[in-house]
Amino acid sequence: MGSWVAWTRSGERCALTLALAVLLHSTILRHSAALGSVGQCKPKSSCNECIRTPHCAWCSKVDFLQPGEGQSRRCGSVEALKGRGCTQDKIQSPREGMKLLKNQPINSGQKGDTVVQLRPQSLNLQLRLGVPLQFQVTFRRAEGYPIDLYYLMDLSYSMNDDLQNIKNLGQEILSALTSVTKSVRIGFGSFVDKVALPYVSTVRSKLKNPCPNRLTFCQPAFSFRNVLPLTNDAAEFQRRVSQQNISGNLDSPEAGFDAMMQAAVCQEEIGWRNVTRILVYTSDDTFHTAGDGKLAGIYLPSDGRCHLDAGEYKRSTDYDYPSVGHLSQILSSHNIQLIFAVTDKSVPSYRALSQLIPQSVVGELKEDSSNVVQLISDAYKSLSSTIYLESQGAPHGLDITYDSHCGGGRSLLGQQRGECTNITIDQEISFMVTVSSSACLSGQHKFFIKPQGFSEQLQVTVEMQCDCNCQDLQPRHEFCNGNGTLNCGVCSCDQGHQGRKCECVKEMDRPGGEAGGGGGSGGADLYASCRETNTSQLCSGRGDCVCGQCVCRGVDVRGTYCDCDDSTCNRDNNLICGGHGRCDCGKCVCEPGYSGAACECPDAQTECKGPDGKLCSGQGQCQCNRCQCKQGYYGQYCGYCRHCxxxxxxxxxxxxxxxxxxxxxxxxxxxxxxxxxxxxxxxxxxxxxxxxxxxxxxxxxxxxxxxxxxAPNVIDTTTMIVGSSVSSIIFIGLILIIVYRILLELYDRREYQHFIRDQKNMKWKETQNPLFRDATTTTVNPMFNDS
Structure with missing residues (x-):
């Protein structure tokens, strides 16, 4: 499996390295053995093609092939090649393997040593095409790991009351984080929006004072400003923040994406260390994203570079807002963990955003930011309890999966990234990483496996085993009769020669052609020796005629005229010869106890004897341990009769x-x-x-x-007579009641029709009622002159 790296450090470290190496070595062997036991080799005609087929090996022994066998017979499993006489030193079968290059033990750094949370740190993989390889990665979060926290605040006018509280929270934030680690630094930045319509009013008076009313003073709007780089001086944080004034803009969304991008890429200006990096983002509204800049005629996409001038992002009107994907990639590549501290009305939007940005959480901020310290503390605990392990920079064609073992019986298998939740400080977790390749990658390729939000990473170097190195390359070799070059047991003939050993002059273009030499045999004679009869196909259509001999195509084709094909025998249950025999030139040679064209018939009669001990119940014959029933009978033992x-x-x-x-x-x-x-x-x-x-x-x-x-009891005759009589009386009574009701209904209908007819014929005298007088009112307009 390759040599292991020897360490010249302390004996304890060497012991740890050796233990892990043995574990990984045994894992590889078990995995490879399991694959080899189930894999099936597909023969190929060249050594390179052969070893690029999983579980295949190539025999480079020069006299390995029998007459009539094609070069593809050199390709097969190691066991099959050894069984046919190929020696181990002539078998080309590159083995997948691994070398540990750097494997420092996990160390919390409490004794002054370098903090190590991920193990191993570097290794080399030797891969075969299509054959997976596994190795283990261990992670343990160190207690007291240093923290850099950068507080990024929205300074639009609606955050006025929040700013007053933040001015007094510097020491409290540091104190809360000091309970987790002794090394904490804090910084402060602010943002509003791009200074352009329609985001910010460009009226001269509003540019100077963007507050809603003239009696309140606001500082001019800006996109992002680095107020205080990271420092461990809480008093300085409080002093610099207390100098900040609120600002204002026109629309609700803010330039938070611009601010986060600059805070992430301006490493030196912000002062990020190679420690746990946390960016706290506070706002009471949503955000602008890529494409919104076109409203102000800003169409150049964000370039992801630092553009701070005297601590301020002054090129915000040159570049559009970053996209979510671009921002997510930048934060991840710079190992920055993100805490969104936003008010309740904005929580749904930021939760949806958090789903797209790894290592980010959302906390609900009170309207005046009075709970920001507790929110940061809870969010940090949530971030630190979740570990994601993922690959970066893996070449195309390489497939990487993770089995996460998180302790307490919790496991996630076959994931695209490792994931463990509810992890405590100093809890060790492990990931089994499986790497396989579906393409032959030339040269060395590197990729990295790292936990999100941490700077530590595992560097993996991959080399593919896709080419044979038989070490027998020799021109004009005697095995090739001096007319070709030997490589991996195969002769590559010089121009004008052919044959397995380059023994023939290439003198024929078609059957029956004129001879051009070569022992005095004409082309027709050479082709004739490749036919079984004058009307037969050359080499039965399953091979090539080379130097008057048939070279068969395919691993199962053999014979002087390639007339035997050991893959054309009858099948049973989709197995050649039913799995109970071997195929010999198209016919099954059955094992003892089996017979039939496909060895499908066991000689035993156990399945033909019924419970009574008779063969097929005496109504059939036992053939292939199955009953063949007489006409009219059926069932496993012919125990049923259709016409009986x-x-x-x-x-x-x-x-x-x-x-x-x-x-x-x-x-x-x-x-x-x-x-x-x-x-x-x-x-x-x-x-x-x-x-x-x-x-x-x-x-x-x-x-x-x-x-x-x-069987039901016999019915009592007396009971039947009495029951019938009573039922008849009841039935007759019901009939009489129904007839009575019908007659009554007809009578009522007839009387009603008489009443309607008489009413229509009646005429009333039309005279005025003497008791009724019309209401009459007369009004005289005094202003009206009748003349």
């Missing part, structure tokens, strides 16, 4: 079951055979009878199903 009376056939079986206390008793199997018998409360339909029982039969799924029940 079922009542007579099964009455003894039902009688036997009816007399048993337990219907599952097997004492009736001799009488019932394969019949399925079930006792039920009653049996509907046409019945068969037998001594106190009734039963019915039904053929279903090539079996007979019987349901039986106790």
């Amino acid at each position: 009376d079922p009542c007579l056939t099964h009455r003894e079986c039902v009688k036997c079951h009816g007399t048993l206390k337990d219907s599952s008793d097997q004492n009736c199997s001799a009488l019932c055979g394969e019949t399925l018998v079930k006792r039920v409360p009653s049996v509907p339909g046409s019945l068969c009878r037998v001594e106190g029982f009734v039963f019915s039969t039904q053929e279903k799924d090539n079996a007979v199903h019987i349901q039986y029940a106790e």
